[in-house]
Amino acid sequence: HLQLQESGPGLVKPSETLSLTCAVSGGSISRSSYYWGWIRQPPGKGLEWIGSMYYSGSTYYNPSLRSRVTISVDTSKNQFSLKLSSVTAADTAVYYCARPIDGYNFERPFDIWGQGTMVTVSS
Amino acid sequence: EIVLTQSPGTLSLSPGERATLSCRASRTVYTNYLAWYQQRPGQAPRLLIYGASSRATGIPDRFSGSGSATDFTLTISRLEPEDFAVYYCQQYGTSLTFGGGTKVEIK
16 A cells, blocks of 8 residues: 655754655555645644655645745656755644545645655754 | 634633633634644643544544534534543644644642
8 A cells, every 4th residue: 555754854954954854665656646735743833845746746835835845756766756845844744645535626625645854953 | 813712721620520621812713723632641642633633543533523614613423541641732724823722630
């Protein structure tokens, strides 16, 4: 069955770029018509959608983060990535990658999630 | 942006009791595209309900969703020990936004 696994540095300095990867196993990104997503959760707080992308490269971002976010896909490695630039302490959070219940469009609920990875922004 | 307000913030109940959680939207949720998630400590969210009232695969029938337009409800008919967790609503009719969560704790 499909599994997602996030990876990347657990500590990022302020003003630098946060980079995370989500490895997909048990299925192919390029052979499935889904909008793969990133969601984050600051410690003790709620969930925030960051953005989603189609396997072909179309992207959709949260307007509040759009100027700093880039989501990309590497179909050869069956993974997709998140880059968030100019980070501050407010970007400290658990970052999840996820797949929605179907590929109708990017505005769908997520039924498969990675375990999440904690990223702390601190000098 | 559609803002989702969940209430109460915390619900203190005993196992076997009925839980009723509310999610109110700042404007109408397109086609009732409203989902509910459960999140246990240290775990990723789990999809319970989508389309306001459809249970996701493998979700027990003690979980039910209802509502339309701007007012939605998640009901847990009889709380099991594993149901004590935080619950989030999400609208996906106009972009994607989540509510602030309701914690269901053991009384």
